[in-house]
Amino acid sequence: xxxxxxxxxxxNEEIPSRMQLNAAEGFKVAxxxxxxxxxxxxxxxxxxxxxxRISLHINEIPVQQEDRIExxxxxxxxxxxxxxxxxxxxxGLEDLDxxxxxxxxxxxxxxxxxxxxxxxxxxxxPQVINDVIRGFTWPKSMxxxxxxxxxxxxxxxxxxxxxxxxxxxxxxxxxxxxxxxTVTYGHRFMTSGELQPIDYFSYRxxxxxxxxxxxxxxxxxxxxxxxTALAEKHNLRVRQDExxxxxxxxxxxxxxxxxxxxxxxxxxxxxxxxITSMRVHQRYFALxxxxxxxxxxxxxxxxxxxxxxxxxxxxxxxxxxRARLSDAKFFFEQDKKQPxxxxxxxxxxxxxxxxxxxxxxxxxxxxxxxxxLAQHLQQDPTQAMRAAALSKCDLMSHMVGEFPELxxxxxxxxxxxxGETLEVSQAIADQYKPKGFQDELxxxxxGRIVALSDKVDTLVxxxxxxIKPTGSKDPYALRRNAxxxxxxxETMNGLQIEGLIKTAYEAYxxxxxxxxxxxxxxxxxxxxxxxFFFDRLKAYWKExxxxxxxxEAVFAVAEQDAFEVIGKRVEAxxxxxxxxxxxxxxxxxxxxxASNIVRIEEKKxxxxxxxxxxxxxxxxxxxxxLFGILTKSTESIEIDMQQHNFQNPMKVLADLxxxxxxxxxxxxxxxxxxxxxxxxxxxxxxxxxTLNRVADFSKIEG
Amino acid sequence: MRSxxxxxxxxxxxxxxxxxxxxxxQPYDVEVGAGTFHPATVLRALGPNxxxxxxxxxxxxxxxxxxxxxxxxxxxxxxFQVILKPSPLNVQExxxxxxxxxxxxxxxxxxxxxxxxxxxxxxxxxxxxxxVWCDGQEVTQxxxxxxxxxxxxxxxxxxLTYGLERLVMPIQNKENVYDLDWNGATGEKAMTYGDVFRRxxxxxxxxxxxxxxxxxxxxxxxxxxxxxxxLVEAKxxxxxxxxxxxASHLFNLMDARGVVSVMExxxxxxxxxxxxxxxxxxxxxxx
Numbered sequence: 003x004x005x006x007x008x009x010x011x012x013x014n015e016e017i018p019s020r021m022q023l024n025a026a027e028g029f030k031v032a033x034x035x036x037x038x039x040x041x042x043x044x045x046x047x048x049x050x051x052x053x054x055r056i057s058l059h060i061n062e063i064p065v066q067q068e069d070r071i072e073x074x075x076x077x078x079x080x081x082x083x084x085x086x087x088x089x090x091x092x093x094g095l096e097d098l099d100x101x102x103x104x105x106x107x108x109x110x111x112x113x114x115x116x117x118x119x120x121x122x123x124x125x126x127x128p129q130v131i132n133d134v135i136r137g138f139t140w141p142k143s144m145x146x147x148x149x150x151x152x153x154x155x156x157x158x159x160x161x162x163x164x165x166x167x168x169x170x171x172x173x174x175x176x177x178x179x180x181x182x183x184t185v186t187y188g189h190r191f192m193t194s195g196e197l198q199p200i201d202y203f204s205y206r207x208x209x210x211x212x213x214x215x216x217x218x219x220x221x222x223x224x225x226x227x228x229x230t231a232l233a234e235k236h237n238l239r240v241r242q243d244e245x246x247x248x249x250x251x252x253x254x255x256x257x258x259x260x261x262x263x264x265x266x267x268x269x270x271x272x273x274x275x276x277i278t279s280m281r282v283h284q285r286y287f288a289l290x291x292x293x294x295x296x297x298x299x300x301x302x303x304x305x306x307x308x309x310x311x312x313x314x315x316x317x318x319x320x321x322x323x324r325a326r327l328s329d330a331k332f333f334f335e336q337d338k339k340q341p342x343x344x345x346x347x348x349x350x351x352x353x354x355x356x357x358x359x360x361x362x363x364x365x366x367x368x369x370x371x372x373x374x375l376a377q378h379l380q381q382d383p384t385q386a387m388r389a390a391a392l393s394k395c396d397l398m399s400h401m402v403g404e405f406p407e408l409x410x411x412x413x414x415x416x417x418x419x420x421g422e423t424l425e426v427s428q429a430i431a432d433q434y435k436p437k438g439f440q441d442e443l444x445x446x447x448x449g450r451i452v453a454l455s456d457k458v459d460t461l462v463x464x465x466x467x468x469i470k471p472t473g474s475k476d477p478y479a480l481r482r483n484a485x486x487x488x489x490x491x492e493t494m495n496g497l498q499i500e501g502l503i504k505t506a507y508e509a510y511x512x513x514x515x516x517x518x519x520x521x522x523x524x525x526x527x528x529x530x531x532x533x534f535f536f537d538r539l540k541a542y543w544k545e546x547x548x549x550x551x552x553x554e555a556v557f558a559v560a561e562q563d564a565f566e567v568i569g570k571r572v573e574a575x576x577x578x579x580x581x582x583x584x585x586x587x588x589x590x591x592x593x594x595x596a597s598n599i600v601r602i603e604e605k606k607x608x609x610x611x612x613x614x615x616x617x618x619x620x621x622x623x624x625x626x627x628l629f630g631i632l633t634k635s636t637e638s639i640e641i642d643m644q645q646h647n648f649q650n651p652m653k654v655l656a657d658l659x660x661x662x663x664x665x666x667x668x669x670x671x672x673x674x675x676x677x678x679x680x681x682x683x684x685x686x687x688x689x690x691x692t693l694n695r696v697a698d699f700s701k702i703e704g
Numbered sequence: 705m706r707s708x709x710x711x712x713x714x715x716x717x718x719x720x721x722x723x724x725x726x727x728x729x730q731p732y733d734v735e736v737g738a739g740t741f742h743p744a745t746v747l748r749a750l751g752p753n754x755x756x757x758x759x760x761x762x763x764x765x766x767x768x769x770x771x772x773x774x775x776x777x778x779x780x781x782x783x784f785q786v787i788l789k790p791s792p793l794n795v796q797e798x799x800x801x802x803x804x805x806x807x808x809x810x811x812x813x814x815x816x817x818x819x820x821x822x823x824x825x826x827x828x829x830x831x832x833x834x835x836v837w838c839d840g841q842e843v844t845q846x847x848x849x850x851x852x853x854x855x856x857x858x859x860x861x862x863x864l865t866y867g868l869e870r871l872v873m874p875i876q877n878k879e880n881v882y883d884l885d886w887n888g889a890t891g892e893k894a895m896t897y898g899d900v901f902r903r904x905x906x907x908x909x910x911x912x913x914x915x916x917x918x919x920x921x922x923x924x925x926x927x928x929x930x931x932x933x934x935l936v937e938a939k940x941x942x943x944x945x946x947x948x949x950x951a952s953h954l955f956n957l958m959d960a961r962g963v964v965s966v967m968e969x970x971x972x973x974x975x976x977x978x979x980x981x982x983x984x985x986x987x988x989x990x991x
Contacts, residue, residue, distance in 0.1 A: 016817035142821065144832040156791075158793070254816075306814060308814070309811045314839065318814075318838065321839075323840070325776050
């Protein structure tokens with residue numbers, strides 16, 4: 003079949019950087035899917051994106067749709083003639099003889115086959131383009147002029163070639179029509195006039211000649227290369243910042259790095275302030291010297307090769323940065339005038355959550371929870387309580403007002419300057435950690451205590467008044483919060499969450515008395531939160547690649563476990579069953595042989611065989627031996643369980659395999675003697691019971 | 705070559721946009737926080753009728769006052785406001801031409817359109833667009849209005865708001881707003897921004913941070929609210945709207961004076977928004 007390639011470029015007003023990568027992928031997928039729906043299965047597709055263009059290239063699209071047969075369901079057999087006639091006329095058929103009567107699960111219906119002549123792809127494309135663009139969703143979209151089409155920013159023109167030829171048609175914006183044209187344009191400033199590529203090769207080449215690096219990956223690489231080289235020229239290194247690099251890639255079509263200076267007077271500011279100020283407001287890259295110390299320089303990436311070599315751009319940017327940093331320095335000096343504690347006065351005016359009181363009240367609760375946690379860890383609670391009491395004060399500082407992302411960090415600096423201990427200061431800095439599974443934990447016990455008290459307080463409060471994540475909606479990031487809790491709980495020396503939740507819940511008492519919201523009971527809350535935590539834990543292990551049936555097996559027996567113990571169970575089970583030796587298979591075989599028959603007999607007898615084996619009823623050598631080995635292992639298994647060493651019991655039971663096989667070879671379980679039979683079932687049940695203390699192996703599949 | 709004076713920048717922008725068919729208006733004579741509040745923006749953006757206008761709007765932000773001592777922050781700054789309805793297809797090109805009219809050469813200066821969506825909770829208004837950067841300085845807010853007072857707009861207006869101080873500082877290469885050359889004159893006629901406005905900055909900072917009588921502000925606020933609703937009843941959209949922006953400014957004054965707690969803020973904003981909504985509704989009814 004003859005195929006051809008399609009180039010479609012949407013020239014756009016500037017697309018927000020953060021949306022570009024997803025849009026390129028989504029647009030490509032949507033377009034290919036739409037073609038496939040029309041019977042046009044295509045070859046490789048790529049979508050490149052810059053701030054101003056979405057550029058799709060699809061190879062090997064058939065130039066013509068196949069002729070096809072579509073089947074249409076008509077009325078029920080025996081339907082009134084009027085309905086039959088309507089159906090026939092809608093299908094263009096003359097007679098019911100051309101239709102087929104077929105039974106479906108809803109009854110017997112008439113079906114008509116229609117032969118549809120395939121169209122030229124070039125004729126189909128304008129509709130495809132309109133449908134895909136109209137159906138595409140951006141995180142945020144807008145309308146412009148008198149048009150109705152929602153899109154990220156106004157579309158200015160479209161360049162489209164199929165099979166190296168113009169596609170005749172328009173994009174209908176709702177009022178204006180954008181022709182599918184055969185010209186495009188280069189860089190906004192560096193070049194002017196229309197470009198007329200004749201194929202994809204010349205399209206790419208013309209754009210490059212006209213100062214557009216179309217491929218986001220190359221553009222990113224070029225920026226990284228450029229800023230690295232510029233830094234090296236001054237014997238400096240770029241402070242790594244992948245997020246900023248991504249953002250800048252989406253801000254320029256023709257990146258040109260330039261080198262600027264920071265006035266030495268600003269270098270007294272904390273490093274985080276300087277970096278945040280440069281990054282958030284200005285998108286500058288910070289530089290460091292060979293010792294890793296922040297250097298009084300920055301690199302900016304401009305979008306043009308300036309006529310004057312960059313003089314004006316550098317002067318301008320340095321001026322802006324000076325103004326920004328003067329503000330920051332002013333804030334820093336103002337903030338330092340009073341101790342951190344006094345900044346916190348404003349917390350009684352700041353709302354934590356509409357129905358849950360103020361930040362000052364939250365802080366009080368955090369102090370109580372911190373005390374509880376410190377006592378659980380058998381530590382003097384003074385430091386943790388102090389850190390908790392000061393933790394939110396920096397939210398009221400000028401600096402955090404200006405740069406919310408510096409929360410915690412500024413608290414650290416102001417606490418240290420105010421003479422707080424390093425431990426307290428560091429705990430304030432670390433209170434928002436860990437942000438997810440990858441992030442590091444707070445450095446000290448005090449830090450972990452304060453971080454946990456913050457997170458638990460939020461979760462307990464929100465859940466108590468019924469604010470929970472639903473589906474994809476989690477506006478308060480409670481899922482991430484729960485993950486933080488889980489990771490922190492793992493460091494809390496086997497702390498059971500019930501006690502922690504109870505402490506947090508009771509700390510809310512004054513709020514719950516006056517809130518307008520409906521508050522659930524403590525036991526409801528514990529149930530809800532336990533389930534929520536378990537869901538998060540499962541998600542965590544699943545993401546790490548643990549099979550879901552292994553997780554079901556562990557969670558079936560982990561009801562009373564501290565989270566760290568659950569983790570140990572999961573890891574032990576996963577590594578045992580996935581090990582390269584045969585132990586996993588041996589264990590499962592042993593378990594199944596032993597448990598299947600017990601399960602079946604239990605069901606038949608409507609009873610369980612979990613009670614003790616009667617040694618005096620052991621008749622056969624093989625069963626005596628099996629029981630002997632099991633009994634001998636019991637003591638070591640007991641110790642293993644207490645130490646949460648879950649590998650050993652599995653190993654011991656895997657090694658029972660030959661004895662179990664021998665047992666089944668030599669011993670008849672369903673003996674005629676009722677007592678012997680029951681005792682043998684109890685022996686097998688003992689194997690099952692022992693293993694069930696590690697995980698419920700009946701949940702494991704295949 | 706002498707750089708453009710502050711007033712020359714205004715002249716050129718007025719000429720440029722006047723030549724594009726904009727109605728050249730004068731600043732609105734009620735205190736507002738931004739050019740958007742000018743009825744020529746908010747009200748004219750409603751409904752189907754085309755409208756293009758430009759004007760300078762002194763914009764009062766009591767909270768930003770610094771007694772004339774901060775080189776960048778002002779209680780009153782100046783916006784050059786352009787409203788184009790419906791937004792023309794070449795609006796970005798027109799905007800760039802307006803920069804060229806100010807001798808800003810986009811081959812020397814790095815001009816960038818950086819995502820910045822605009823929202824005014826007091827007006828119940830929002831739009832999408834960018835902040836326009838010139839060499840890292842935000843010089844213009846560029847917005848496609850989508851909603852005002854909760855009404856979806858059709859056609860959509862483009863609003864270009866040049867921050868004149870921010871724009872002129874790099875043009876004149878000045879670090880301090882008070883050093884800006886206002887009129888380009890020499891000798892005793894030479895006037896800087898400081899000569900023109902420093903005293904007003906100092907005195908209004910004193911007023912908004914120290915001397916404004918808060919009970920009176922609250923009383924005025926409630927009076928304006930009441931009057932607004934009465935005028936809405938009488939279907940007098942424009943006078944009603946004056947009371948709405950008065951209420952908004954009074955709220956800003958109370959806020960600067962530190963008597964609006966964080967908890968009360970949302971409810972004040974909601975009250976002003978309710979007024980704006982009522983005015984816009986009447987305005988639309990009477991179109």
